[in-house]
Amino acid sequence: MTEPQPLRRADPAPGPHAPGRPPGGQAKQTPLEQMGGTTGLVYMMLPVAAFVLANASYGLTAAICTAVGVSLAISVLRLVRKESIQPALSGLFGVAVASFVAWKTGSAKGFFLTGIWSNLALGVLFLLSVLVRRPLAGIVWGSLNGTGTAWLKDKPSRHYYDIATLTLVGVFAARVAVQQWLYEKDATGWLAVTKIAMGYPLLALAFLVVLWAGRRSGKRLKTLAGPRPARSA
Numbered sequence: 422m423t424e425p426q427p428l429r430r431a432d433p434a435p436g437p438h439a440p441g442r443p444p445g446g447q448a449k450q451t452p453l454e455q456m457g458g459t460t461g462l463v464y465m466m467l468p469v470a471a472f473v474l475a476n477a478s479y480g481l482t483a484a485i486c487t488a489v490g491v492s493l494a495i496s497v498l499r500l501v502r503k504e505s506i507q508p509a510l511s512g513l514f515g516v517a518v519a520s521f522v523a524w525k526t527g528s529a530k531g532f533f534l535t536g537i538w539s540n541l542a543l544g545v546l547f548l549l550s551v552l553v554r555r556p557l558a559g560i561v562w563g564s565l566n567g568t569g570t571a572w573l574k575d576k577p578s579r580h581y582y583d584i585a586t587l588t589l590v591g592v593f594a595a596r597v598a599v600q601q602w603l604y605e606k607d608a609t610g611w612l613a614v615t616k617i618a619m620g621y622p623l624l625a626l627a628f629l630v631v632l633w634a635g636r637r638s639g640k641r642l643k644t645l646a647g648p649r650p651a652r653s654a
Contacts, residue, residue, distance in 0.1 A: 464495045464509065466617050468516045473613040476529045484529060485520040492516040530604050533612045537600050544593030551586050558585035562635045571642060578638035585634040588627045595619065 468488045476484035496509040515535070523531035550557040555573070559582030563569050572578035596619050603612045 540596040556582040556586035581634035585631040588630040
């Protein structure tokens, strides 16, 4: 007579709180993924390039129509390919506002004016956040990674994020300085080049500093928390 085999306990089905998965049941997207990945970055550059080329060949009105048309085409393409349409809609809104400013000023260089203003505003905002001891780099990083703002109570961690925030301030300030100078020189073509060259490449370098600050702060907080007490049987 054979001995009965012991029953094996079935593995629990992966639920919304399974290991390696955030409470929402879906993996969090990186900032690059939220912008549509590398393809999304290319899509964001196309309306700017189209505007400059059309302006050089056919004038301001044609340039505005071309830039808006390219943005609309990108939105439709993303919709047809069932990709995230949010980055395309954000880009379309930005192009529409920039085109409106260019139309109101009657100059192609006006297309880049909103970018200069937004970088100035962001630079001031991030600088103020350091002065009030609430560095925005840390707040944004904590929001994206679900780590919260516990680092605010740790002075060294706050210093790390101060450095990261000031790095971003430097990026915004460099953009404003260079693009404002080119704006005053009526160098529309170079404005397009610097908008692309000083856009995501510089932001990616600044993000490395934010990543460094986040990791340093995370290690400090883990060390300060100490080992977890062993659970009693």
